[in-house]
Amino acid sequence: MQTYEQELIEARRFIERHDDFLVVAHVQPDGDAVSSTLAVGWLLSRLGKTFTMINEGPIPQRMTYMDGAGQILDMSLTERSRTYGNVICVDCADFKRVGLVSQWMEDGANMLNIDHHPTNDRYGTQTLIKADAAATAEILYDLVSLFELGWDRNIAEMLYTGILTDTGGFRYSNTSPKVMQIASHLLELGVNGPELAESLLEQLTKPQFDVLTLALGTLQMSGDGKVAWVHVTPEHMAQTGAANEDLEGIVNYPRNIQGVEVGVLFKVINGSAVKASMRSAGKVDVAAVAAEFGGGGHVRAAGCRLEGPLEDAARAVIERIKQSL
Ligand code: 5GP
Ligand code: MN
Numbered sequence: 001m002q003t004y005e006q007e008l009i010e011a012r013r014f015i016e017r018h019d020d021f022l023v024v025a026h027v028q029p030d031g032d033a034v035s036s037t038l039a040v041g042w043l044l045s046r047l048g049k050t051f052t053m054i055n056e057g058p059i060p061q062r063m064t065y066m067d068g069a070g071q072i073l074d075m076s077l078t079e080r081s082r083t084y085g086n087v088i089c090v091d092c093a094d095f096k097r098v099g100l101v102s103q104w105m106e107d108g109a110n111m112l113n114i115d116h117h118p119t120n121d122r123y124g125t126q127t128l129i130k131a132d133a134a135a136t137a138e139i140l141y142d143l144v145s146l147f148e149l150g151w152d153r154n155i156a157e158m159l160y161t162g163i164l165t166d167t168g169g170f171r172y173s174n175t176s177p178k179v180m181q182i183a184s185h186l187l188e189l190g191v192n193g194p195e196l197a198e199s200l201l202e203q204l205t206k207p208q209f210d211v212l213t214l215a216l217g218t219l220q221m222s223g224d225g226k227v228a229w230v231h232v233t234p235e236h237m238a239q240t241g242a243a244n245e246d247l248e249g250i251v252n253y254p255r256n257i258q259g260v261e262v263g264v265l266f267k268v269i270n271g272s273a274v275k276a277s278m279r280s281a282g283k284v285d286v287a288a289v290a291a292e293f294g295g296g297g298h299v300r301a302a303g304c305r306l307e308g309p310l311e312d313a314a315r316a317v318i319e320r321i322k323q324s325l
Helices: 004-017 031-046 095-104 136-147 153-166 177-188 193-202 206-216 234-240 252-256 286-292 310-324
Strands: 021-025 051-055 084-090 105-115 126-129 227-232 262-269 273-280 301-307
Touching: 004 105, 004 126, 004 136, 021 031, 021 095, 031 051, 031 084, 031 136, 031 153, 051 095, 084 095, 095 105, 105 136, 126 136, 136 153, 136 177, 153 177, 153 193, 206 227, 206 234, 206 252, 227 252, 227 310, 252 262, 252 273, 262 310, 273 286, 273 310, 286 301, 286 310, 301 310
Parallel strands: 021 051, 021 084, 084 105, 105 126, 227 262
Antiparallel strands: 262 273, 273 301
């Protein structure tokens, strides 16, 4: 297996050798996914390459301030006129995380897989994976550095956004000395750190506040107080007008109760499936739990999707978490 330094050099070669790229991140993109898509776009622009950025759905409204955000195609609103033979996937632990956008790729496409999930299964024709990177944006900082193209405030804002959101505002255990050094450089380039923290981590839309209120009312806990979970139903979404992106962060509330080792948010998707988001205080590897249900993620933050009703999904996941305690 190549070292990270070798993979960086091979990733640069991959980009230099090819042109006409499709750039894609995971479905229901978070801050790191959007930032990483845009950072790759920034790099390709600088190199004079042509490319299309796309996601299976819309990007969250609160992330549209980044340069080029309006150029990320929403696949659900876009007629496909062609397919791509050169693909760059960012922040996707496995290939199925790109969702329906795979329809835009040629069979056997050249594919660069840039990611920081320990559960990454190394799909693609070239990988650039660093499992202890705080964010995919941290890896892109290294890649942009390697090209020696110089920096501007736009790329700095993208990379800062991905790192800020994936470290929970520089609080999670992935906040390494390197993260702080990178953040320091990005602030020097003119990023407005407090403003981004306010808009991305503090502010709630009214629907977001309302759906949070409903979710908190569903709290259940295991007898020993070590597992706490909440759920959100399609009725909660309809009643509050909340969008998927408004559920970000809810899972932290059950996790934050003193004594709780694992917090879970179950989101019912139209009655036939359930999305589980898990957060661990550190003792339980929730990526391993998620992997058993076909999902993945990080030791302290992971997710998976289960077919069937809420009660069955919750019972299966909570049972599996209790086994790891
Ligand atoms: P969240 O709970 O915020 O949706 O995701 C937490 C972490 O788990 C993220 O790193 C995310 O990429 C990962 N994750 C969430 N859902 C899935 C899934 O269905 N499959 C995989 N492989 N990873 C997931
Ligand atoms: Mn990420």
